[in-house]
Amino acid sequence: MSEARRECEDLTDHRRGLRSAGGIVLLLLIAAFIVAGAAARVFGPAPSEGREGALPIDPLRRLRAGAEAEWSARAHAWQWLDPGHKVAQIPVERAADLMLERGFPIRRRPAGPVTARTWP
Template identity: 70%
Template sequence: MADRAYEREDLADHRRGLRVAGAIVGGLLIGGFSVAGLAARVFGPAPGEGTEGAVPTDALRQLRATAEAEWAARAAAWEWLDPRNGVARIPVARAVELSLARGFPTRRDPPRPVTARTLR
């Protein structure tokens, strides 16, 4: 019988195999962290367990009512921002009336279609 040479190792270059395996594992880790970060941005953080540190609903309602009252007061207030230059804050309802009475700015020239000749 002739001497037969059999393969004694599965991979001739161990370093190349380790590099490939490391690249695969690294890619999976980076992909996993990317998906987890995207999911945290889209769906928000996970809710905490228990109710420690939770803000009571009554306090949130009071905070919202206070903020909405401040916004409503600012929307209905008259105030000089820069008296020298004649810049003032006026109520939203009055600004709407003035805009409708005076009209909105329009283009003087009608828009031209975009063609290859106009891009040159």
């Protein structure tokens, strides 16, 4: 009987594997440059300031300032949402202070797995 030869490694020639991996990486880089070049031709360069079609900055700043003022007003507002049930809206800072003074609610029973039958 002849002596059976067995493969001892998955990749017998490491240089060939590294060369193949490098070739794949190189092809991916070339493809990325080609796609980026095609996208630049199709969509064109980014508009610079003062060009037609560019978004005006002042209206955007005014819109943002108005939204931030509204959010700030809501965050610091006191109002009754439902006086009959004694539900009110209070500022965030005051709510945080109350929770620290009174403590956070705790569960009366240990939490179990949530299934379709145990969902409230």
